[in-house]
Amino acid sequence: MSRKRSDFENSFFGKLSRFVNGEYTPFKEESGYSVDQTETERRLHDDFFKEAEWTKKQNEADSYVSEYEGWAETKGIKLYNRLYRILAGVVCVAIIAVLLYTVSMLPAFGNPDNPANNEVPERYIEKGLEETGAVNTVAGMILDYRAFDTLGESHVLFIATICVLVLLKINEEDEKEKKLAESDDRRLEPKNDMILRFGARFLVPVIELFGIYIILNGHLSAGGGFSGGAVMGAGLVLYLNAYGFKKTERFFTMRTFSIVSVSALLFYSISKTYSFITGANDIESFISNGTPGNIISSGLILPLNICVGMVVACTIYAFYAIFRKGNL
Amino acid sequence: MSEIFSGLFTNYYETFAMVLFGIGFTMLFLHPNMIKKIMGLNIMDTAVYLFLAAKGYIEGRKAPIITDGDTSAMSYINPVPTGLVLTGIVVSVSVTAVMLAMTIRLYRRYHTLDIDEIFRIVRKEEH
Amino acid sequence: MEIFTNIPCISIVLCLMSGVICSVLNWKAARIWTYTVNFLLACASFAVLIYTISTGEAFVFRMGHFSAPWGNEIRAGILEAVLAMFFSIIMLFSLLAGSKHIEADVKESKRKYYYTLVNLMMSSLLALVYTNDIFTGYVFVEINTISACGLVAIKDDGQSVVASAKYMIMSLLGSGTFLISICLLYDITGHLLMSDIKRAVGELLATGQYVEPFTMIISLMTIGLAIKSALFPFHAWLPDAHTASTISSSSILSSLVLKAYIVLLIKIFYRAIGWENILEAGINNIIFVFGIAAMIMGSVFAAAQKDVKRMVAYSSVAQIGYIFMGFGIGTTAGVIASLFHIFTHGAAKSMIFISLGGIKDVSHHSTLFKDIKGAGFRNKAAGIAFSVGAFSMIGIPLFPGFISKINYAQAAIEVGHGKMVLILVTLALSTILNCLYFFHALIDLYTPTDIDEYETLDMYGEREENPGFIKARPLYVSAICGFILLNFFIGIKCDLVLELLSKGLGMFG
Numbered sequence: 001m002s003r004k005r006s007d008f009e010n011s012f013f014g015k016l017s018r019f020v021n022g023e024y025t026p027f028k029e030e031s032g033y034s035v036d037q038t039e040t041e042r043r044l045h046d047d048f049f050k051e052a053e054w055t056k057k058q059n060e061a062d063s064y065v066s067e068y069e070g071w072a073e074t075k076g077i078k079l080y081n082r083l084y085r086i087l088a089g090v091v092c093v094a095i096i097a098v099l100l101y102t103v104s105m106l107p108a109f110g111n112p113d114n115p116a117n118n119e120v121p122e123r124y125i126e127k128g129l130e131e132t133g134a135v136n137t138v139a140g141m142i143l144d145y146r147a148f149d150t151l152g153e154s155h156v157l158f159i160a161t162i163c164v165l166v167l168l169k170i171n172e173e174d175e176k177e178k179k180l181a182e183s184d185d186r187r188l189e190p191k192n193d194m195i196l197r198f199g200a201r202f203l204v205p206v207i208e209l210f211g212i213y214i215i216l217n218g219h220l221s222a223g224g225g226f227s228g229g230a231v232m233g234a235g236l237v238l239y240l241n242a243y244g245f246k247k248t249e250r251f252f253t254m255r256t257f258s259i260v261s262v263s264a265l266l267f268y269s270i271s272k273t274y275s276f277i278t279g280a281n282d283i284e285s286f287i288s289n290g291t292p293g294n295i296i297s298s299g300l301i302l303p304l305n306i307c308v309g310m311v312v313a314c315t316i317y318a319f320y321a322i323f324r325k326g327n328l
Numbered sequence: 329m330s331e332i333f334s335g336l337f338t339n340y341y342e343t344f345a346m347v348l349f350g351i352g353f354t355m356l357f358l359h360p361n362m363i364k365k366i367m368g369l370n371i372m373d374t375a376v377y378l379f380l381a382a383k384g385y386i387e388g389r390k391a392p393i394i395t396d397g398d399t400s401a402m403s404y405i406n407p408v409p410t411g412l413v414l415t416g417i418v419v420s421v422s423v424t425a426v427m428l429a430m431t432i433r434l435y436r437r438y439h440t441l442d443i444d445e446i447f448r449i450v451r452k453e454e455h
Numbered sequence: 456m457e458i459f460t461n462i463p464c465i466s467i468v469l470c471l472m473s474g475v476i477c478s479v480l481n482w483k484a485a486r487i488w489t490y491t492v493n494f495l496l497a498c499a500s501f502a503v504l505i506y507t508i509s510t511g512e513a514f515v516f517r518m519g520h521f522s523a524p525w526g527n528e529i530r531a532g533i534l535e536a537v538l539a540m541f542f543s544i545i546m547l548f549s550l551l552a553g554s555k556h557i558e559a560d561v562k563e564s565k566r567k568y569y570y571t572l573v574n575l576m577m578s579s580l581l582a583l584v585y586t587n588d589i590f591t592g593y594v595f596v597e598i599n600t601i602s603a604c605g606l607v608a609i610k611d612d613g614q615s616v617v618a619s620a621k622y623m624i625m626s627l628l629g630s631g632t633f634l635i636s637i638c639l640l641y642d643i644t645g646h647l648l649m650s651d652i653k654r655a656v657g658e659l660l661a662t663g664q665y666v667e668p669f670t671m672i673i674s675l676m677t678i679g680l681a682i683k684s685a686l687f688p689f690h691a692w693l694p695d696a697h698t699a700s701t702i703s704s705s706s707i708l709s710s711l712v713l714k715a716y717i718v719l720l721i722k723i724f725y726r727a728i729g730w731e732n733i734l735e736a737g738i739n740n741i742i743f744v745f746g747i748a749a750m751i752m753g754s755v756f757a758a759a760q761k762d763v764k765r766m767v768a769y770s771s772v773a774q775i776g777y778i779f780m781g782f783g784i785g786t787t788a789g790v791i792a793s794l795f796h797i798f799t800h801g802a803a804k805s806m807i808f809i810s811l812g813g814i815k816d817v818s819h820h821s822t823l824f825k826d827i828k829g830a831g832f833r834n835k836a837a838g839i840a841f842s843v844g845a846f847s848m849i850g851i852p853l854f855p856g857f858i859s860k861i862n863y864a865q866a867a868i869e870v871g872h873g874k875m876v877l878i879l880v881t882l883a884l885s886t887i888l889n890c891l892y893f894f895h896a897l898i899d900l901y902t903p904t905d906i907d908e909y910e911t912l913d914m915y916g917e918r919e920e921n922p923g924f925i926k927a928r929p930l931y932v933s934a935i936c937g938f939i940l941l942n943f944f945i946g947i948k949c950d951l952v953l954e955l956l957s958k959g960l961g962m963f964g
Contacts (some may be wrong), residue, residue, distance in 0.1 A: 258479050
């Protein structure tokens, strides 16, 4: 009785054994898409044209300038560069000297009697557990005591994404632009790299789980929304690198990005406004701090950490995707 | 003079932070290459975080995560600079991303990373 | 009435939220939403103003459940409320007037992001005005910087991206300096809240500790914010950024963004460091010198330009010089004159930029002196707006610029002999230079030309039906009317404005 499955030839082990015997190369068969030959050619053609046009323009401009900037073009720039370097060195040394002079008079390093160690950190540490319910004092501080700063900070990330979109987003309707950006991307994409794919298959789930762990334990141990979100974003980027846009676009598109980050930021703003206003007007807030040390505790800190984590993960992925092909 | 040096030696973390700050500042200010400008920006920001981290440190104390129910302020370092560093890191990540996007755009348009060269081309185009 | 104290907090968060919402709306809805929000903000700030006038004192709003040195705080007095109201009005008018130009300059897929950026910028402006915490100030300074760069770069041609990169680099140098100065200040005082810093600084200086680091900190802080507000030697980014962007952005950048940093600086001087400590350290004299230099050099550069838009941008450098010069005088009268000049310049310069958009439409899409000849006849609304703005900047009576100059002269007379002569001479010189270049533009604007040779294209490059004349667009014209009314209001009701400012400054201390 043969224990071989009927489709052994196409199964994982079958392929592996053939791969070991050198009968099979995964690069040909596994490619999810083939590089469109004509498109690449057209792109090169385009590039060539652009380059030619560019040099022509440059030459025209150069000849125009050389009429009245002859000296500046040749010797001037050399002299200028040398002077510039010396000047840069001088500026650098001057700035450092002035700052060092200041530093030498500052309070001593590691001294418990420094002015910064006053009643403010004292209360954060001594009362923090009771007032915010967060074991991690830093999380309690940035998400409860000084939450307004952090509210601004998460919007900094959002606005950076918007700026990157403004600078690099391609027009979806413009077919030519879109194809160009896609073929541009394909030049740089690793083509079905075996090691990367296998590595990613094992690493991505672990990385994502680790990111979730960091976010959920932000109020209990070192970590929080920002670091966890960055880890999750890195995992997504790894996945994208290994499997390409076709795979990631099944679960992460512009729409996903908008929905996740907008709802997270809105939840953040609304819940924090609620807590600002109840706090300022001395109204009893219905959010309780729970038992410090439990996962579900410390009032708003856990949900806010989750929100921030989602925003950061989406943003990191969005940066990478937009840099690569001008869209999500 | 000797006071200054002894002060610098006691605050050696801050000293290095300031040296890095100066280098980063100059790079951001005067280096013509866009990518190196961005590196300078990151060096500068990191120097500030090093400075803040050094400022929060208190000799012989632990990270500010309450362990074993010990809530005495005498056993933990100052959490405020840590919080400021967190905020600062996010800001610098965002700014770096925007600068990189600008660099990509400029490179696509002008085929160079040298910002002086770009200014030169722009001036020529205006004529 | 207590309920009014919630307004500053709600308006900041409302702006943040509407920025986020605008990024998912379609651009027309985003535009209407932004107008509505800005209108609401103006009304709300007016309510805060009335409230603070009626109570006669500033109020502190605790952000959250924890009071002063532990939690964040924002603070509003008369000055803050007036500034917030002014900022939202200027923002609203700039957006209304430039809406067609935004449509023409910004690609359709990116238009909603324009409004996103505008909303987030507005939130940062409000936060900078209201903040009572120096680190909150830093965070919102960064939001302001990034959104301002986005507003420049969104026009999407090579020039605007280059200008935006230049702007970003200079701004980052400024924020780096500002951040390190905050860290140093935190190190020697142990606080981030302005009023506590002031108390700690008082104690330190009384015992004579950390005097040199303290001077260094103030200088770094001033340099950082001066780079961001384009004080003379650091002005290099300004003309490019203001020239390359679409007109709404130019107007917002010149009249709001620069001013917000100045407001933050004056807030830090008064509330965090103490004005008397600034005077003692002599920082105001350095600011004074740079201010005087900026007044002259900005005007000289402006007079040398061939492009009107660039000329107006350089004129902003000179006007920023006026504002810093006023702080440098070192008396309360000087500071009030500068605060008044913030309003004067904000109202006039934004209007000039808006009018230049209209002039550009009827002058071969260019604002060079040789192309704008006779544009005042071809686009009447823009011509009138430019004239009003120019008269105000020159300082002709009835216009707010005149009151500004009178204020500066009066403040100068009260101080010592040396400064007085210098200020008066510079004022006179600067006024002459202002006359020189603004009248140059005005004369060109109203030189009769053969209208037929100007084929008037609208912004989409299509021919207008009536050659030579541009259709009066109701939004553009009404926004310009609003601007003119605002200018005349500040010019004629100057007593009211000055009284509010001096009362507001009194609440600062």
